[in-house]
Amino acid sequence: MLTDPAAIIERVSERLSALRSVCCMTGAGVSAESGVPTFRGQGGLWQGRRAEDVATPQAFQRDPEGVWEFYNYRREKLLDCKPNAGHTAIADLEAVFDDWTLITQNVDGLHRQAGSKNIVELHGNIWTTRCTACCQEFDHFGDKLSRRPTCDDCGGLLRPGVVWFGEMLPPDALTAAQDAVGRCQAILVVGTSSVVEPAASMAGWARAHGALVVEINLERTPLSEEADECLFGKAGEILPKLVSALRARQSDPPR
Ligand code: OAD
Numbered sequence: 001m002l003t004d005p006a007a008i009i010e011r012v013s014e015r016l017s018a019l020r021s022v023c024c025m026t027g028a029g030v031s032a033e034s035g036v037p038t039f040r041g042q043g044g045l046w047q048g049r050r051a052e053d054v055a056t057p058q059a060f061q062r063d064p065e066g067v068w069e070f071y072n073y074r075r076e077k078l079l080d081c082k083p084n085a086g087h088t089a090i091a092d093l094e095a096v097f098d099d100w101t102l103i104t105q106n107v108d109g110l111h112r113q114a115g116s117k118n119i120v121e122l123h124g125n126i127w128t129t130r131c132t133a134c135c136q137e138f139d140h141f142g143d144k145l146s147r148r149p150t151c152d153d154c155g156g157l158l159r160p161g162v163v164w165f166g167e168m169l170p171p172d173a174l175t176a177a178q179d180a181v182g183r184c185q186a187i188l189v190v191g192t193s194s195v196v197e198p199a200a201s202m203a204g205w206a207r208a209h210g211a212l213v214v215e216i217n218l219e220r221t222p223l224s225e226e227a228d229e230c231l232f233g234k235a236g237e238i239l240p241k242l243v244s245a246l247r248a249r250q251s252d253p254p255r
Contacts, residue, residue, distance in 0.1 A: 005231060005232075005233060005238070006241075008229060008230075008231055009231065009238065009241050009242055009245055010245055011229070012214055012229050012231070012242065012245075013242060013245035013246045013248075013249060014249070015186070015212055015229075016186055016212070016214075016242075016246060017246055017249040017250070019097065019185040019186050019212075020097060020098040020099055020185065021097065021098070021099035021183055021184050021185045021186075022093070022097045022099070022100055022184055022185065022186045022187070022188070023100075023101045023102075023103060023180045023181055023184040023186070023187045023188070023202075023206065024090055024093065024100075024101070024102045024103065024187070024188040024189075024190060025103045025104070025105075025187060025188070025189045025190070025192065025199060025202055025203065026090070026102065026103070026104045026105065026106060026111070026190045026191055026192065027104075027105045027106065027190070027191045027192025027193065027194075027199070028105070028106060028191060028192070029190065029191020029192060029193075029217060029218065029235060030086050030087065030090070030104075030106065030111075030190050030191035030235045031081070031084070031087075031106055031108055031110050031191075032191065032235075033084040033085070033086060033234060033235070033236040034081040034082060034083060034084045034087070034110060035077075035080065035081050036077070036078065036081050036106075036108055036110070037077075038191075039193075040193050040195075041193075045074075051165055052165070053066070054066065054067050054070040054071075055067075055070075055162075055164045055165055056164050056165050056166050057164055057166060057167060058166075059164075060159060060164070064148060064157060064159075065147045065148055067160075068145070068146075068147050068148065068149070068160075069147060071126060071160045071162075072144075072145055072147070074126060075126055075127070075145070076144070078108055078109075078126065079142065081108070081110065082110075082113070083110045083111075083113050083114035084110075084236045085236040085237070085239070085240050086190070086191070086234075086235035086236040086238075086239045086240075087110050087111055087113070087114035087116070088114050088115070088240070089236075089239035089240045089242065089243045090102060090111065090114070090116060090190070090239060091111070091114045091115035091116040092243045093188075093239075093243060093246075094115075094116060094117060094118060096243070096246050096247070096250065099183070099184075100118060101118050101120060101176070101177075101180035101184070102116050102118060102119045102120070103119075103120045103122060103177045103180065103181070103199070103202065104119060104120070104121055104122065104123075105122050105123050105192060105196065105199050106121075106123070107121070107123050107124055107125050107126040107162045108126060109125055109126070109127055109141070120173050120176045120177045120180070121173060122163070122169055122170075122173050122174070122177060122199055123162055123163045123169070124160075124161045124162035124163050124170065125161055125162070126160060126161070126162055127139065127140055127141040127142070127161075128140065128160075128161030129145070129149065129158040129159065129160060129161050130158065130159055130160075130161050131151035131153070131154060131156045131157075131158055131159075132156050132157045132158070132159050133151065133154050133155075133156025133157070134151060134153060134154045134156055136151060136153060136154075137161060138151075138152075138158070138161075145158075169198070174198070177202065178205075181202045181205050181206050181211075182205070182209070184206055184211050185210075185211055185212065186206075186211050186212035186213070186214065187202070187203050187206040187207075187211055187212070187213055187214070188214045188215075188216065189203050189213065189214070189215045189216070189217075189223055189227070190215075190216045190217070190235050190239070191216065191217060191218075191235050192217070192221070193221055193222075194221045194222050194223040195221075195222065200222070200223075203215075203223055203226070203227070204226065207226060207228075212228050212229070213226065213227045213228050213229075214227065214228065214229045214230075214231070215227040215229070215230045215231070216230075216231045216233075216235055216238050216239065217230075217231075217232060217235075218232065218233065218234065219232065220232075
């Protein structure tokens, strides 16, 4: 069994190059190299903070200003963050495969900024808001919002356009993700701790119908055991190498 990372990248590229339908599932780790904090582990957003206090509908009902403070803090930090080499490589992969879907748990919008087009945002987008009264959705990219933002149309309280714990995922996003996972021949799982459902189960669904599962992460996760291939290291270093290896195979097909 090969353990040299360069050799594993070669082998993964060889296996992927024969496929046409590929999915990618990303988590906070893919944005870590852009300076966006992850959730778990050292320095993570949930360290010293309880998700139930800031990321549930109950928390918002109890203390909307406290919840907005948390999301406004994250929005402000994000203004300084740019897509990194991992985001760019993922955007590049869209041109490599005939059928490519990027499913992300990230709400930071960096994949789109990097040029990815076919994206399913499973947990919403932090730059959007939704009126709690009339349900209209608004795009507030880059805007500084107050601690109690209200709807321009009806005056209702706005909430962040993200999915909180205990909420359903947006039905369209869930259906698109399920469809893509259901037909893919391989899934790349990048920078996620693979503990939050349903995202955590998607690689397992793909594997159940025979898809190749490739994990890219700094460290082992619950998925590592069932993944066919694991590449341990920074997404921003591994993914560009994978793209180069795939492009080399495209320009030099086997005779
Ligand atoms: P986590 O913070 O749980 O996990 C981040 C993962 O990224 C960890 O497994 C790290 O080892 C890995 N990682 C960190 N830096 C990396 C790098 N440079 N390259 C590759 N991997 C790296 O974040 P998520 O799995 O995204 O949900 O968390 C899932 C969901 O839980 C989030 O969407 C959020 C959170 O609570 C909601 O808020 C609803």
